[in-house]
Structures are given as C-alpha cells and as structure tokens.
Amino acid sequence: MNLRKLPLAATAVAMMISTVAVGPATAQGSGERLYPNLGSNDYDVRSYDVAYGYKPGTTLMNSSVDIKALATRSLSSFSLDAVAKQVSAVSVNGLPAEYKLDNGKEKLDITPKLPLLRGLPFRVRIAFTADRSLQPKAPQFPEQAHFEHWIPANDGFALLGQPDRSHLFFPMNDIPSDKAVVTFRVTVPSDLQAVAGGTLRSKKTVGGRTTYVYTTRDPIPTDVAQLAVGHFTEIKARGPHGLPVRSYVDTPQAKAAKTRVDLIPGQLRWVEEQLGTRYPFETYGVLGIRPELNVALESATLSMFTAGYLAIPETTGVAVMVHELVHQYFGNAVSVRSWDDMWLSEGHASYYGGLYASTNGGPSFEDFVKRAYDFDLENRPVYGPPGRPADTIDVLGGTNAGGAVMLYGLSKQVGPKTFRQIEHTFIERYRNKSATTQDYIDVANQVSGKDLTAYITSWIYAKTTPELPS
Numbered sequence: 150m151n152l153r154k155l156p157l158a159a160t161a162v163a164m165m166i167s168t169v170a171v172g173p174a175t176a177q178g179s180g181e182r183l184y185p186n187l188g189s190n191d192y193d194v195r196s197y198d199v200a201y202g203y204k205p206g207t208t209l210m211n212s213s214v215d216i217k218a219l220a221t222r223s224l225s226s227f228s229l230d231a232v233a234k235q236v237s238a239v240s241v242n243g244l245p246a247e248y249k250l251d252n253g254k255e256k257l258d259i260t261p262k263l264p265l266l267r268g269l270p271f272r273v274r275i276a277f278t279a280d281r282s283l284q285p286k287a288p289q290f291p292e293q294a295h296f297e298h299w300i301p302a303n304d305g306f307a308l309l310g311q312p313d314r315s316h317l318f319f320p321m322n323d324i325p326s327d328k329a330v331v332t333f334r335v336t337v338p339s340d341l342q343a344v345a346g347g348t349l350r351s352k353k354t355v356g357g358r359t360t361y362v363y364t365t366r367d368p369i370p371t372d373v374a375q376l377a378v379g380h381f382t383e384i385k386a387r388g389p390h391g392l393p394v395r396s397y398v399d400t401p402q403a404k405a406a407k408t409r410v411d412l413i414p415g416q417l418r419w420v421e422e423q424l425g426t427r428y429p430f431e432t433y434g435v436l437g438i439r440p441e442l443n444v445a446l447e448s449a450t451l452s453m454f455t456a457g458y459l460a461i462p463e464t465t466g467v468a469v470m471v472h473e474l475v476h477q478y479f480g481n482a483v484s485v486r487s488w489d490d491m492w493l494s495e496g497h498a499s500y501y502g503g504l505y506a507s508t509n510g511g512p513s514f515e516d517f518v519k520r521a522y523d524f525d526l527e528n529r530p531v532y533g534p535p536g537r538p539a540d541t542i543d544v545l546g547g548t549n550a551g552g553a554v555m556l557y558g559l560s561k562q563v564g565p566k567t568f569r570q571i572e573h574t575f576i577e578r579y580r581n582k583s584a585t586t587q588d589y590i591d592v593a594n595q596v597s598g599k600d601l602t603a604y605i606t607s608w609i610y611a612k613t614t615p616e617l618p619s
C-alpha cells in the first residue's frame with residue numbers, strides 16, 4: 150500500500166495468545182503476532198468462488214462463497230474469518246453443517262457432519278448476506294486513521310482489505326500466507342459494470358441484469374483481492390511479451406488518465422529489466438476510482454489508485470505507479486509469511502519506486518535514500534523496526550523506508566549484478582508461495598557467497614536506525 154499522508158501511530162499493545170494442540174482437534178488461530186485472532190493453520194485454502202447480487206440503494210447483497218481447501222490436520226470443527234449481516238446456510242462436502250457467526254469475534258465457526266481428515270480436500274459452501282455498511286476496525290487501529298474497506302465509489306463500490314479486513318467481503322482464511330485462486334461472479338444492473346482482478350471469463354445479460362465472472366489464474370493473498378462495481382472506461386494496451394494490459398478508470402476522468410495509464414507498458418518493461426524476471430501474472434492494469442482517498446493499493450493484477458491521481462497530465466512523479474507494480478512481485482506473487490515480514494513487500498516496492506522516479510524526472514536516488522533514512526531515524530522509535538511493527542497500522546506504512554534503505558546498502562555491498570541476482574533468485578524460488586525475512590537472508594547469503602545476516606537483521610530488527618550505508 151502507499152499512504153500519501155502517513156497516519157499517526159498509536160501505542161502498541163501486542164497481545165500474544167498461545168493455543169495448545171488437544172485431542173478433539175477444534176479450531177485454532179494462525180499465531181499472527183499482530184493479529185492473534187486472525188486466520189487459521191488448520192487448513193489451506195485453494196480457491197474462493199464468490200457470488201454477489203448488487204442492487205443500487207441498499208448496502209445488502211445476496212451472496213455466496215464456495216471454498217475448496219485441504220485439511221492440514223484432522224478436524225471436528227474449524228473457523229473462517231467473517232463479518233456478515235447473516236449466514237443462511239453452510240454445507241461441507243455437500244452435507245448441511247452446523248455453524249455460528251460471531252461478528253464481535255469476526256468468526257464463522259463450522260462443525261461439519263463428518264470430521265475432516267488430515268491431508269484430504271474438502272469443500273465449503275456458504276450462503277450469506279454481505280452488508281457493505283458493516284465495517285468494524287482492525288484491533289488496535291488508531292481512531293484517527295479511518296479507512297473505508299467497502300469504498301463507496303463510482304455509483305458502486307471498490308475493496309480495500311489490506312492488511313486484515315478482507316474478511317468483511319466474504320468468509321475466508323484472512324492471512325497473507327494462505328493464498329488462493331479468487332473468482333468473483335457479480336450480477337449488477339446492466340447500466341453498471343463489474344471489474345475485478347484476473348481475467349474476465351464470461352459476461353451474460355438476462356432481464357436487465359448482467360453477470361460478470363472474473364478469475365485469477367494464480368493464487369493471490371486475500372488482502373489484495375479486488376472487485377469494483379460502477380461506471381468505468383476500459384483502456385487496453387500490450388505489455389512486454391504480449392502481456393494483456395487493461396485498466397478501468399472512472400469514466401468522467403478516463404480521457405485525462407490516458408497519459409499516465411499509457412506509461413504502464415514501459416513501466417512493466419523497466420521493472421522486468423530491474424528484476425531480471427518476467428511479470429508474474431496473466432494480466433496487469435490499474436483501477437481508477439472516484440473518491441480522493443490519499444491511498445493506493447496493489448490489488449492483484451489491478452492496482453487501485455484514485456482517478457484524480459491518474460488524471461494528472463504529467464508523466465513524472467509516478468513513483469507510486471511503479472511502487473504498486475513492484476508489489477505484484479513482492480507482496481502478491483511472493484506473499485509475506487506473516488505481517489512481521491511486510492518490509493519484504495513494502496521495502497522492495499519503495500526501493501524500485503524511488504529508483505524509477507530518479508530516472509524519470511524525480512529526485513536523485515541518493516536524495517530518495519537520504520529522505521527514507523531520515524524518515525526511519527525519526528519514526529523507528531514509534532513505528533518499531535521494519536520486522537517488528539509496533540502496531541497494526543504500522544504494517545501499512547512503517548516498513549517502507551527502513552526496508553528500502555537496507556536494500557540500497559545491500560546493493561552497494563554486493564554490487565548491482567549480484568543484487569539483481571539475489572532479487573531474481575528470491576522471486577523465482579518463492580513465486581506463488583509465501584516467504585519470511587529469513588528466506589530472503591538465506592537467498593542473499595547463498596547468491597553473494599557472503600554472510601550478510603548481521604547487516605540485514607540490524608536494519609530489519611534493531612530498535613534504533615543503523616548507520617546510513619555508504
């Protein structure tokens with residue numbers, strides 16, 4: 150994500166809970182340090198197939214989700230992260246299941262008729278009513294940092310789930326390590342459109358209502374699932390190697406946005422060259438939504454910006470466009486194992502965003518690094534080190550600067566050629582998987598033949614900002 154105005158950080162109260170494995174195998178959490186109630190390691194989701202019926206004038210949507218998952222241990226019950234108006238039916242492997250929705254705990258507890266066996270796939274079907282007015286804040290999220298997650302936009306809505314709010318959209322395992330293929334099938338009045346990450350597979354109109362079906366080719370983390378309903382104009386282009394590029398911009402601003410949207414194929418080529426590896430998904434593009442939110446999000450295959458930002462006629466000052474594009478590699482194709490690894494995503498996105506801007510009419514890269522260093526120096530005592538954010542909101546903006554300066558120093562130490570090889574190797578090794586800080590250190594050490602552990606860990610975990618790498 151990129152927050153143009155960094156919000157104030159609140160004091161952290163990091164709660165830890167411990168769960169003990171017991172015989173009956175009831176539901177357990179995922180062990181996330183910052184979000185102890187979020188997610189589960191009891192199963193591994195392979196795909197979500199979500200259906201919404203959108204109607205103007207109400208925040209309620211008749212909805213369903215079909216989940217295909219694999220049990221990682223034998224289970225008599227399990228939980229999904231969920232917030233909804235109501236759940237009206239749940240089945241597991243085709244048999245009706247007992248269930249309890251608790252919007253206070255943000256959980257849907259499910260007890261299947263037959264226990265789930267370790268290592269075997271299972272299928273859950275949930276019929277529910279989504280309510281776009283239900284938007285509980287993340288735990289410990291500071292009062293002054295208000296985000297809407299179901300963003301009212303373009304006579305419809307768009308999604309902003311990062312880091313831990315995507316389960317407001319549909320029941321899911323809302324942790325970045327459990328990636329899944331996501332399908333949205335959305336029925337809207339025919340004068341509106343639905344756009345989503347991945348590729349449009351079908352579009353059918355019956356009786357004045359149109360159903361759009363989009364599916365991602367690859368598994369994506371839940372925090373970057375994107376779907377928007379509204380009035381959009383599609384802008385098509387070709388990226389490197391014939392990559393289909395499609396963007397959807399708020400119709401009144403689409404013409405003005407063309408100058409910046411037309412930069413995308415060149416940005417894709419630039420990023421591929423820097424990272425020495427092809428863009429990881431089947432398509433790319435941007436979503437331009439109407440409200441001015443001071444926020445951009447790396448939605449998988451469809452980065453979200455405000456249309457006003459895209460409509461600025463200048464082709465300079467577009468570091469944020471490259472920032473969100475680089476997240477498609479770092480954060481989306483290679484997701485973070487836990488939110489304590491978020492610098493892997495934000496540090497890389499910020500580093501290459503700054504580097505691109507320096508070759509494109511922006512400040513010099515040394516200036517960018519100096520500003521990032523000063524930012525880290527000032528904010529690390531409050532935000533915590535990049536690998537140990539103090540508070541839930543620091544995940545969104547507190548790891549960018551420290552991560553980027555670490556990468557700058559790393560590239561100085563090993564040289565640009567080896568640095569590129571580290572980046573390339575890391576992406577190739579963890580593409581469509583999740584990775585930890587230790588995984589990155591291991592790759593850096595192996596590729597460079599040096600022990601860079603002390604250098605990297607000082608930047609990622611030290612309470613005070615290390616020396617500026619020379």
Ligand SMILES: [Zn+2]
Nearest residue numbers: 150151495498
């Ligand atoms: Zn970001």
